Amino acid sequence: MHNLLRVSDAVSLAFHTLWLLAERQNELLRTPEIAEILSVSEHHLQKVHQRLAKAGFIRAVRGPKGGFILNRSPEKITLMQIYEAIDGPLETRRCMLGRSTCRVQDCLLGELVEEVNQLVRRHFEKITLAELAKTDLENSMEKIG
Numbered sequence: 001m002h003n004l005l006r007v008s009d010a011v012s013l014a015f016h017t018l019w020l021l022a023e024r025q026n027e028l029l030r031t032p033e034i035a036e037i038l039s040v041s042e043h044h045l046q047k048v049h050q051r052l053a054k055a056g057f058i059r060a061v062r063g064p065k066g067g068f069i070l071n072r073s074p075e076k077i078t079l080m081q082i083y084e085a086i087d088g089p090l091e092t093r094r095c096m097l098g099r100s101t102c103r104v105q106d107c108l109l110g111e112l113v114e115e116v117n118q119l120v121r122r123h124f125e126k127i128t129l130a131e132l133a134k135t136d137l138e139n140s141m142e143k144i145g
C-alpha cells in the first residue's frame with residue numbers, strides 16, 4: 001500500500017539524517033555510519049549531506065575521527081526549512097494532476113487536496129528538529145525499517 005503523503009527520497013534522507021544528528025548532538029557521525037543506521041545508499045546519502053552542508057544545517061569535521069555535526073540549534077530548524085533546502089518551495093496545488101486549472105468545474109475530491117496540502121505545510125512549519133529528537137531512536141528505527 002502506498003502512502004498518500006509523498007516526499008522525495010532526498011527529503012526523507014535529510015529529515016532522518018538531521019534527526020539522528022539532533023539525537024546524538026555530542027557525537028560526530030560519518031556518512032557510512034548514517035547510511036548503515038538508515039539502511040540506505042551511501043552514495044545517495046552523500047549527495048544529500050552535501051546539500052545539507054551547503055544550506056548550513058550541518059558541517060563537516062575533518063580528520064580520522066571526523067564526521068558531521070549540526071551547525072544550528074535543533075530548536076531553530078523546522079521540517080519546512082529542511083524540505084525547502086532539498087526540494088525547493090513546497091507548492092500547495094489544488095489539482096492532483098498539477099494543473100493550475102481543471103477541466104472539471106469542481107474538483108473530483110472537493111477541497112480535500114487543498115486541505116491536505118495546507119495541513120502538511122502547517123505541520124512542516126511547526127515541527128522542529130528538537131521535537132523530533134525527543135523521539136525514541138531505537139523504537140522509531142524499528143518502525144521505519
